[in-house]
Amino acid sequence: xxxxxxxxxxxxxxxxxxxxxxxxxxxxxxxxxxxxxxxxxxxxxxxxxxxxxxxxxxxxxxxxxxxxxxxxxxxxxxxxxxxxxxxxxxxxxxxxxxxxxxxxxxxxxxxxxxxxxxxxx
Amino acid sequence: xxxxxxxxxxxxxxxxxxxxxxxxxxxxxxxxxxxxxxxxxxxxxxxxxxxxxxxxxxxxxxxxxxxxxxxxxxxxxxxxxxxxxxxxxxxxxxxxxxxxxxxxxx
Numbered sequence: 001x002x003x004x005x006x007x008x009x010x011x012x013x014x015x016x017x018x019x020x021x022x023x024x025x026x027x028x029x030x031x032x033x034x035x036x037x038x039x040x041x042x043x044x045x046x047x048x049x050x051x052x053x054x055x056x057x058x059x060x061x062x063x064x065x066x067x068x069x070x071x072x073x074x075x076x077x078x079x080x081x082x083x084x085x086x087x088x089x090x091x092x093x094x095x096x097x098x099x100x101x102x103x104x105x106x107x108x109x110x111x112x113x114x115x116x117x118x119x120x121x
Numbered sequence: 122x123x124x125x126x127x128x129x130x131x132x133x134x135x136x137x138x139x140x141x142x143x144x145x146x147x148x149x150x151x152x153x154x155x156x157x158x159x160x161x162x163x164x165x166x167x168x169x170x171x172x173x174x175x176x177x178x179x180x181x182x183x184x185x186x187x188x189x190x191x192x193x194x195x196x197x198x199x200x201x202x203x204x205x206x207x208x209x210x211x212x213x214x215x216x217x218x219x220x221x222x223x224x225x226x227x
Contacts, residue, residue, distance in 0.1 A: 035217075045165070045208055045219040061216050095164055105171035106212040107155040111164040 002026035002110055004079075004096045009115030016086050016119070022079040022096030022112055030054075030074040033099040035108065036081045038092035038117075046092075049081065050099070064090075086119045093117075123147050123211050127220035134225060138199045142223045144192045144209035153213035154192045156185055159222075160205045168207075169194060199225075 008020040020036070036048040049060045049070040058070050069082040079096055094117055098110035124147035134140050144154065152172040157165035167176045169185035172192055182197045196203055204227060209220040 044221050045210075047216040047218070050215070059215055100170070104167070104174070104176065105153060105155070106217070107167050107170040107176075107210070108157075108165075108217075109167050109170075109176065111166060114164055 004098065004110055004112035006094065006096050006112040006115040009094065009117045011118045011120065012086055013121050014087060014119055017082070017084045018086065018117060020081040020083070020094055020096075020115060020117070022081075024077040024079065024096075024098075027098075027110075029072075029077040033101060034070075034072060034079045035097045035099055036070060036079075037095045037097050037108070037111075038090075039095065039114070040092040043092075048094070051079070083117070086117075088119050091117060091119045122216055123150065123214060123218050125209055125211055125218050125220040127207075127209060127223050129223060130221065131224040131226065133227065134199050135227065136199055136201060139195065139197045140199060140225060141196075142194045142207055142209075142225075144187075144194070144220050146190045146192075146211055146213075149189050150211045150213035152188045153211055154185075154187065155210045155212055156183075156194045157208045157210065158203075158205050159208065160202075165208060170212075196225075 005023045035050040051058045051070045055072040067085045071080045093114040096112040097108040100109040154172045156169040159165040173185045206222045206224045
């Protein structure tokens, strides 16, 4: 079964750090670009970051650039999101998603179940 | 960034109804438009990609259309499991912005 399972969310104080992980299974992880997308009731679904297949190229939303780092370990089929200098506005459910590329026009065809990040003192 | 708007923000319908949700992009995105369904407590999942292509496993009552800036998602013969929130998303350029969602309820 094709699956993405996130972990690492939790409660953190403003200015703190957190690292999210996403374990992939059921497909050839190294062949796909991967993204993080977050969702909160106020802003809705917001794309956060993406990485290419070998992890050497990354792109970020302006709101997280310089604070978040996306990375991957293709040997262990795992995607990461290192989040530093966290702010209250980073509070959201974070989803790990697979980019289907040309097979479905760069849509996000597989989503994890999400992990909640709460930034509060 | 490309802005995505959806109309309506919510609608009430009954089982068996046909409903249509519209999505507009702030600039031309050709056919790079995707639709997702999200049920309460679940992650979104892909319904339609490239404006009108139905994702594998999605029932044929779901259809999509449009190009350029204006798009639509239709559900013919609404089923109980279709009561959910629907989001459009453009994959024309980074960031792949999402619409605010349309909630379909009874």
